[in-house]
Amino acid sequence: MSVMEVSHRSKAFIGVAQDAESLLRELLGVPAQYKVLFLQGGATAQFAAIPMNLTSADATLDYLNTGAWSKKAIGEAKRLVSKVNVAADEAVSSYTTVPAPGSLKLTPGAAYLHYTPNETIGGVEFPYVPETGGVPLIADMSSTFLSRPVDVSKFGLIYAGAQKNIGPSGLCVVIVREDLLGKVRPGTPSVLDFKAMADEGSMLNTPPTFGWYFAGLVFKWLKAQGGLTGMAERNRAKAEKLYRAIDESGFYSNPVAKHCRSWMNVPFTLAKPELDKTFLSEANAAGLTNLEGHRSVGGMRASIYNAMPVAGVDALIAFMKEFQRRNG
Numbered sequence: 349m350s351v352m353e354v355s356h357r358s359k360a361f362i363g364v365a366q367d368a369e370s371l372l373r374e375l376l377g378v379p380a381q382y383k384v385l386f387l388q389g390g391a392t393a394q395f396a397a398i399p400m401n402l403t404s405a406d407a408t409l410d411y412l413n414t415g416a417w418s419k420k421a422i423g424e425a426k427r428l429v430s431k432v433n434v435a436a437d438e439a440v441s442s443y444t445t446v447p448a449p450g451s452l453k454l455t456p457g458a459a460y461l462h463y464t465p466n467e468t469i470g471g472v473e474f475p476y477v478p479e480t481g482g483v484p485l486i487a488d489m490s491s492t493f494l495s496r497p498v499d500v501s502k503f504g505l506i507y508a509g510a511q512k513n514i515g516p517s518g519l520c521v522v523i524v525r526e527d528l529l530g531k532v533r534p535g536t537p538s539v540l541d542f543k544a545m546a547d548e549g550s551m552l553n554t555p556p557t558f559g560w561y562f563a564g565l566v567f568k569w570l571k572a573q574g575g576l577t578g579m580a581e582r583n584r585a586k587a588e589k590l591y592r593a594i595d596e597s598g599f600y601s602n603p604v605a606k607h608c609r610s611w612m613n614v615p616f617t618l619a620k621p622e623l624d625k626t627f628l629s630e631a632n633a634a635g636l637t638n639l640e641g642h643r644s645v646g647g648m649r650a651s652i653y654n655a656m657p658v659a660g661v662d663a664l665i666a667f668m669k670e671f672q673r674r675n676g
Contacts, residue, residue, distance in 0.1 A: 351557055351558060352558050354557075356551055356554055356555055356557050361561075364557075364560065365549070365555075365564075367564055368560055368563050368564030368567060369386075371567035371568060371571065372384060372521070372567055375575055375576055376497075376500055376523075376576070377497075378500050378523060379500060379501055381525060381527075382523050382524060383522075383523070383524050383526060383529065383542070383546040384522075384523050385521070385522040385524065385542065385546060386519060386520075386550045386559075386560050386563070387519070387521075387550060387555075388520070388555070388556050389518075390509045390510075390511075390518060390519075390520050391488055393540070394488070394520060395420060396427075396428060397536075397540040397542070398460075398462070398486060398507070399424075399429050400532060400533055400536045400540060401532045401533075401536070401540070401541065401542045402459055402486075402505075402528055403428075403429055403459040403460070403531075403533070405429060406429075406430055406431070407430075407431065407458075408432075408433060408455050408457065409433065409459055409462065410433050410452075410454050410460070410461040410483070411425065411435065411461070411462045412434075412435055412446075412447060412452070412461070412463040412478070413436065413438060414438045414443060414446050414463070414464060414470075414472055414474075415464065415468075415470040416467065416468075416470070416644065417464050417468065417469075418462075418463065418464040418467065418488070425462070433454075433455045433458065435452045435454050435461065436451060436452050436453065443467065443469075444472065445604075445608060446472055446473070446475075446608045452478060454480065458483050459483075459484070460483055460484040460485070460486050461478060461484070461485050462486040462488070463478060463487060464488045465489055466489070466491045466492035466610050466611075466613070467610070467613075468491045468610075468613045469642040469644060469649075470604065470645065471604050471613040471615040471649065472604050472608050472609070472610060473492065473609065473610040473611060475607055475608055477499075484505065485502060485503045485504055486503070486507075487503055487506050488508070489506050490507070490509040491512045491513075491612050491653075492513075493508035493512065493521070494570060494654060495513060495576075495579055495583050495612060495653070496580035496611075497577060497580060498576075503523075504525050504528055505522065505525065505528060506521075506522070507522045507523070512612070512651075513654045513655075514566055515559055515562035515566050516556075517559075518559055519560060519563060521563070524542055528542075529543040529546060539552060570654070579654055582658065585658065586652050586658055586661045587611040587612075587614065587652065589662075589665065590614050590650060590652065590661050590664070593665045593668060593669070594668075597669075598619075598676075599619045599672040600617065600618060600668060600672070601616060601617055601619070602614065602615060602616050603617070613649060613651050613652075614650045614652065615645060615648065616649075617641075617646070617648070618647070619676075620675065621647075624648075627639075627648065627671060628640055628648075630671065631664075631667060631671075634663075635663075636663065636667055638651065639664075650664060
């Protein structure tokens with residue numbers, strides 16, 4: 349039988365689940381006072397689950413708006429909490445920057461501060477972890493999770509959709525400090541209740557067994573690559589190589605401030621926008637796919653998550669140079 353056929357209550361699958369959690373704890377150095385949950389609904393479900401678990405309807409929440417995903421999280425929080433303070437709004441820069449560390453307009457006594465360390469669409473990334481003065485820090489790490497070491501103890505809760513660096517879409521990993529559990533507001537569905545899920549080992553209902561199994565395989569692979577320190581070295585090198593090629597070309601450009609460029613998502617534009625469709629068509633023919641930028645920003649976007657080898661970045665750079673030679 350495949351892992352998709354065995355009962356999630358069987359010894360076989362419980363072993364799979366325990367191994368995956370143990371490996372993830374080892375990779376990230378997760379402290380003992382944190383629960384690790386493997387949930388359904390992707391990261392988007394957590395936009396609602398987090399305020400429902402951690403706050404009352406009359407609480408005040410702080411959010412940083414640095415792009416499309418943090419904006420969606422803010423929108424969901426506003427449906428559930430009366431006071432959502434946007435402590436920094438980078439819309440004024442068209443989401444090409446992150447706020448300076450000292451510029452955050454935090455609310456004294458806020459229930460938590462939420463931010464998105466890496467924004468996939470705009471390609472911006474925080475080069476620092478925000479200081480909150482003791483308020484729980486919540487991070488949507490969907491697109492940067494497991495790309496480098498992280499000090500989990502700085503966060504009250506980390507969550508990450510699987511489809512970037514963990515495995516198949518649908519699964520979401522939540523790492524939450526135990527003292528934040530047990531505060532869920534009345535009426536919250538039990539499958540969104542972090543404590544209920546933690547008490548049942550993420551098996552209050554049938555979990556996404558294949559995604560959980562696959563995540564365990566990815567965690568094994570990450571450990572074999574030298575862990576998150578090894579991944580950080582590789583990811584930094586990939587990003588630096590691609591940004592260097594863009595900056596030195598005189599033909600391609602990246603709109604993001606250099607101090608906050610993403611390691612994972614590299615947007616770039618052509619000096620001649622009328623060549624965009626030609627670039628994409630020829631890139632696709634060369635085996636370089638999924639390079640079209642998001643419709644809200646246009647241009648191109650290369651996503652170079654953990655699974656992208658250095659050879660893939662080299663192939664893209666070689667194509668870009670040849671395209672420029674013929675069209676520059």
